[in-house]
Amino acid sequence: MSLVVGGVVPPENVVGRVREQQEILASLPDGGAALVGDRRHGKTSLARLVAHTARLQGLTVVSVSAERQTYAEFVTALAAELGRVDNALRQEVDRWKVAVGTGPFKFERVRADAALDDLLQRAVARTKDGPLVLFIDEVTVLARNLEREKPGGGDAFLHLLRRFRQEHSGRLATVLSGSIGFHHVSEDALSSVNDIRKVTVGPIRHDHATYLAECLLLGVNVPTTDRHQVAESIAAAAENVPYYIQHLVAGAAREGSVKPDRIAELLAAAITDPHDPWDLRHYRDRLRNYYGDDALAIAGLLDIYAHAPTALSVNATLQFLKTEGSPITDRDQLVSFIERLEQDHYLRRVGDDDCFASGLVQSAWRAMRR
Numbered sequence: 001m002s003l004v005v006g007g008v009v010p011p012e013n014v015v016g017r018v019r020e021q022q023e024i025l026a027s028l029p030d031g032g033a034a035l036v037g038d039r040r041h042g043k044t045s046l047a048r049l050v051a052h053t054a055r056l057q058g059l060t061v062v063s064v065s066a067e068r069q070t071y072a073e074f075v076t077a078l079a080a081e082l083g084r085v086d087n088a089l090r091q092e093v094d095r096w097k098v099a100v101g102t103g104p105f106k107f108e109r110v111r112a113d114a115a116l117d118d119l120l121q122r123a124v125a126r127t128k129d130g131p132l133v134l135f136i137d138e139v140t141v142l143a144r145n146l147e148r149e150k151p152g153g154g155d156a157f158l159h160l161l162r163r164f165r166q167e168h169s170g171r172l173a174t175v176l177s178g179s180i181g182f183h184h185v186s187e188d189a190l191s192s193v194n195d196i197r198k199v200t201v202g203p204i205r206h207d208h209a210t211y212l213a214e215c216l217l218l219g220v221n222v223p224t225t226d227r228h229q230v231a232e233s234i235a236a237a238a239e240n241v242p243y244y245i246q247h248l249v250a251g252a253a254r255e256g257s258v259k260p261d262r263i264a265e266l267l268a269a270a271i272t273d274p275h276d277p278w279d280l281r282h283y284r285d286r287l288r289n290y291y292g293d294d295a296l297a298i299a300g301l302l303d304i305y306a307h308a309p310t311a312l313s314v315n316a317t318l319q320f321l322k323t324e325g326s327p328i329t330d331r332d333q334l335v336s337f338i339e340r341l342e343q344d345h346y347l348r349r350v351g352d353d354d355c356f357a358s359g360l361v362q363s364a365w366r367a368m369r370r
């Protein structure tokens with residue numbers, strides 16, 4: 001098995017996702033699924049695996065990224081993908097490319113909506129076996145951009161997809177994924193996916209993670225005294241997250257020869273590397289984009305959790321905040337921030353308390369905040 005550090009893993013090399021794959025496939029007759037989980041946990045690779053399997057099962061599958069500059073570009077890209085799977089639609093696709101065009105937001109949006117509606121109506125009608133399945137990656141990125149461009153624009157896009165699913169029940173399914181949560185689009189965005197299953201994409205099982213690490217070590221021919229023990233150490237240090245496993249195996253390969261006790265040192269070196277090879281500073285730098293004017297207060301709140309030896313209650317956290325002179329002084333406000341941090345996978349709830357969701361990210365947070 002070859003390393004794919006930071007890239008999308010080929011379907012045949014995806015390990016440990018059988019349950020999630022089966023859950024998504026089972027959801028297709030009922031409208032599809034929304035994949036939720038932290039960044040770098042493999043949502044895109046999982047979606048490609050499911051799309052590959054669905055095609056093998058004879059379903060009509062279309063995959064497209066919604067990470068586009070404009071709504072019209074997304075509609076055009078989707079039209080092109082639909083044209084590839086159905087020759088009869090190709091001439092219509094060329095017509096829609098002209099129809100969508102560019103122009104003022106309202107005019108462009110109306111034309112794009114009409115083109116998308118017409119396109120999907122025709123595509124669904126021409127799909128013979130099972131539902132037409134749309135895999136749309138980064139759907140929340142486009143929705144948030146539309147919402148910022150014009151309030152209500154992102155919601156309208158997500159609810160348009162919902163309307164399509166409901167109007168073509170059993171004939172159309174969407175599998176939605178993205179690097180940001182639906183709650184970052186608007187307060188109402190989550191209601192746009194309340195008709196489809198939510199599939200959590202988290203770390204894989206430890207035995208699967210160990211197997212993945214061992215396959216990668218073998219694939220890049222890393223000399224070890226005990227490959228299985230090294231693989232177990234890698235899986236544990238990576239918290240069973242394939243992205244971090246790939247990085248640690250790459251680090252082990254650069255060592256030439258590696259022992260199990262060296263893996264923790266490779267992890268520590270990556271966390272403090274000034275070049276940030278694992279892109280961990282993203283957890284800090286995205287706060288402004290996620291939380292706006294509250295970003296500094298949120299960072300201070302995360303500092304408290306990062307240095308806490310155990311999970312903290314709301315009241316204990318509030319006391320620490322008061323000691324630090326934080327602008328977060330109201331308990332209800334604190335609970336709201338904690339809930340948002342849980343949704344963004346910074347924190348994990350333990351009973352009524354909270355702690356960092358990832359020990360690896362917790363260590364990285366302490367290092368980058370110094």
